[in-house]
Amino acid sequence: MASCSYCNTTILFGGKRTGDLRFCNEKCAQKGALALVANQLSPADVASYIYRVYQGSCPKCSGPGPVDVHTSYRVWSALVMTSWSSRPLVACKSCGTKQKLGDTAFSLFLGWWGFPWGIIMTPVQLGRNIFTLLKASDPNAPSPALEKILRLHLAAQLVEHQHQEPAA
Ligand SMILES: [Zn+2]
Ligand SMILES: [Zn+2]
Known part of the structure; x- marks a missing residue:
C-alpha cells in the first residue's frame, strides 16, 4: 500500500x-x-543535525529529550464534508502523547458528523492514535521518521537561505 512520502502515513483513500x-x-x-x-x-x-535535535531539549516544552517525531491523527466532519490529517510533531515523548490524546478527543467528538467519510475515517484515525500511543518507540535511537522530517527541515532552511540572498 502507498504511504505518504512526507509523513509516512499509509494512504487509504485519495491523496495527492x-x-x-x-x-x-x-x-x-x-x-x-x-x-x-x-x-x-x-x-x-x-x-549531525539529527543527533543535535534528538539529544537536545524539546522544542515545544523545553523539557529533556530524547526528541523524536510523534505523529497524531485527527478528523472532523460537517455533513457531506470530512477532513482528516496526520500531524507529525517533533517533540519529547510527553508532548507527543499530549497531542495524540488531544487529537483523539477532537476526532471522537468532531469526526463522526459526515457521511460517508466521517463514519469511515473516524475509527481509522482513532485507531491510528491508539496504535501509536501503545507502540513503544526505541528509546535509544532516532526513528527513521525523525530522519525523514529533519532532512526536510534542513532542506527548508537551505531553500529559505537561498531566497534571502541578495539578487545582486
Ligand atoms: Zn502525509
Ligand atoms: Zn516536550
Whole structure:
C-alpha cells in the first residue's frame, strides 16, 4: 500500500500525487517538494543535525529529550464534508502523547458528523492514535521518521537561505 512520502502515513483513500511521490494531502505535498532538495544533502550534515535535535531539549516544552517525531491523527466532519490529517510533531515523548490524546478527543467528538467519510475515517484515525500511543518507540535511537522530517527541515532552511540572498 502507498504511504505518504512526507509523513509516512499509509494512504487509504485519495491523496495527492506529485510526479512519482504520493502524499496524504496538499499540505504534505508542499512540504514534500522539499524532499527533492533533501535528497541532495550530505549524509554527514544530516546525521549531525539529527543527533543535535534528538539529544537536545524539546522544542515545544523545553523539557529533556530524547526528541523524536510523534505523529497524531485527527478528523472532523460537517455533513457531506470530512477532513482528516496526520500531524507529525517533533517533540519529547510527553508532548507527543499530549497531542495524540488531544487529537483523539477532537476526532471522537468532531469526526463522526459526515457521511460517508466521517463514519469511515473516524475509527481509522482513532485507531491510528491508539496504535501509536501503545507502540513503544526505541528509546535509544532516532526513528527513521525523525530522519525523514529533519532532512526536510534542513532542506527548508537551505531553500529559505537561498531566497534571502541578495539578487545582486
Ligand atoms: Zn502525509
Ligand atoms: Zn516536550
